Amino acid sequence: MPSIFCLVDDKHIPLYRILWVSQVPHFCGHEDCDHEGDYEVRLEMDESVWVNSQQERDHVLRSMEAWQTGQEPGPDEGYSDS
Numbered sequence: 001m002p003s004i005f006c007l008v009d010d011k012h013i014p015l016y017r018i019l020w021v022s023q024v025p026h027f028c029g030h031e032d033c034d035h036e037g038d039y040e041v042r043l044e045m046d047e048s049v050w051v052n053s054q055q056e057r058d059h060v061l062r063s064m065e066a067w068q069t070g071q072e073p074g075p076d077e078g079y080s081d082s
């Protein structure tokens with residue numbers, strides 16, 4: 001069985017709490033923003049966690065896919081949009 005948790009940054013996030021995952025790196029232009037260039041993983045309750053590489057973002061997507069389909073996640077070799 002695929003895990004119901006996904007490791008995001010340093011946190012084990014229950015996959016059912018994830019609402020969406022950003023396709024492009026964050027950019028808002030605010031000087032005090034700590035997350036320029038990071039990918040946002042949006043959670044319920046107005047929370048977000050962030051990953052700083054496309055590889056980590058793809059890991060989240062693959063984990064969600066595995067959880068939904070009941071299949072073990074494949075190797076983290078990139079997520080196809082097609």
Ligand SMILES: [Zn+2]
Pocket residue numbers: 026027028029030033034035036
């Ligand atoms: Zn920002």
